Amino acid sequence: MQTLWTHISEQSETVTTSAWTLLVLGVLLSLSIVVDTISRRTALPRISLLVLVGVGYALIQQGLLGHDAEPLNGLREPLINLALVMVAFLLGGELTWSRLKSTGPLIIALSVAVVIGSLVTVFAGLWLLGYSLVVAVSLAAISVATDPAAVSEAVAESDEKSDSKSDAKSDEKSLVARVILGIVAIDDAWGIIVFGLCMALLSWIGATSGEASLVHTVWELGGAVLLGLALGFPAAWLTGQLKPGRPTQAEALALMLLMAGFSSYLNVSALLTAMVAGFVIVNVSSHHTRSFNEIEQIEWPFLVFFFVLAGASLKLAHLSTALGLVGAYIVLRSIGRYLGGYLGVLAMRRREPRLKTNIGLGLLPQAGVAMGMALLAAERFPEQGQLIVATVVTSTIIFELFGPLLVKRVIANPGKSDAY
Template identity: 60%
Template structure:
């Protein structure tokens, strides 16, 4: 006798959806390998497809894919990214990057953030939206820039400068975002003293947690033979950072970046923790990109079109002007750089969307606008970004 079919329970539905998302990611990889479409954009489009089914077809505008499982998956993916970014901030790398890269990088960051923040405020958008997007605009997608440069085989100074900038750019972005969230919490709170204490805890607590996890990890990890023990160590670090930062109410991105930097600088005996995380990172990023796309409120997307257009144009203008200033300052050192080098730093992906999700949690009243602006602009920047990189290199 064939058992009667019933609707799947929450656990079964979540497992089926996880499997379907990973299966679609394989299809996205196949499409990306045969076209010039970035796979991150394809995964975000898959998420938007999920949103279309839930919000329009099933008429469930408030439903969230995977229910309570989505938030931990996103948190783990963000912590992995921040930990790997921290691993790039070694003393040796910062010495070899040199002042030229720091000059251009800081010029693009400062001018770009000011252009986005001041521009949005001048257009009448709320302070929380303007400052959040200004901080988010700092982040760059290093993978898109690196892949485009390596595909062209360019080894000139401009290519080396771009590679050096994107290696540290998201680290700057996390610092700027943490400071911006703390400053906004203080500025928008009625109780300034309490808000200042909360901001100090969010930043100072993140530094303390990163040191508390990172210092013993730098000595303990990698002592066993390579393989599964090291993989377990790496996963343990990520889960501890994600769980403790959420419990303590501190910045998970900053805590993970501090831990990664400590392990990279103090752990002279191995680099395997970073390698193991890189091996397991992609499935979590798949869930992250798809769930980010699925989080967009399509029913109110038209209300955010003005913000989306303003953010895209202001970020492009800020990158261009920041690059112009950086090249002008660097020319004192006789650096042969193109004046539009800032446009090569246009691609934006995972870290920016992670910041948008965190900003939406901080300011739920503006969450829909922030997520819509960043997720939609990510599709634009990931599509035109590689073309702008090739233009600058050419």
């Protein structure tokens, strides 16, 4: 018995990195089952609970164990990218021609209003509070991005719990949900454009290579569109050739991996690539629902890793220096989203009178795209980098915890008072 215990102890000391990674992945998926059970019995969204799991991971790792290794080692970035690609692909599939004809102008007008509201409010507020131009402009540009994964998951949860009756109120809920998903589907495209232009502006002001920054922005967007078309059209043709089942699932997963891999290799926006591909497939293929259904079936485990890793990104060492800026950014971004949505709905009141002016509160969640922008800003302006990254990561956790609750509330109560 003693020999067996000694052997087990020796083996535990030599556990490989791959074995530890597999164990962590298994534990996270097991916890997601517990989270789902708690969510069904309470009013708390699964997203918020998963982010809290990630925060707990960060507290144990950095606070108790005293080290700050990257969660899941080298798997963190691929898992996040793949989850975001899946979400963006499904959101692109929401943009059918018929839907664009009926709600397209409305979605574009509201998205522009929310973008301008966020950008102006965050920049003006931080500038008046005395923060540097780099911090104010960078965070204003980052504030434009929305987390498509959190919003779409909150909408899905709201649909699951909504009544199946086809009355006026349910139609109103459906309209609000469609408009929010439509805005999110193009919101990150606006975010990438705004962020690239803001970085170019800061580079010109700082007498660095503004031209190179502008070229990079054009390539990131234009290259993403070209890549989405290049992958979307063959995938649309292939979708009609395969029968439902395992081959279709393999085809759908292969497309997700190709989009994530090629966009990373070519340094273009993976989100925009996936949205363009989804848009092409849904409008070209006669069997488009097969690929989207398969992605919906396998999407959840990747979203589990995404949300947990978002919470695990919290850096306790930089938290104290950024608390004031975090508070200001959260308040200003919330005001900007609300004001943008309020003014946008008022401007489009004649076209769609059923929308309420609180719709901007359904666009508060923020995660992977914002974190990526923060890292890019930190690389370009290293003297302000830690402050920007700490602010975005910490505020992201807050937005991921409370944002989905507001998304569900906006959708569930479209006909109630706008006051919140």
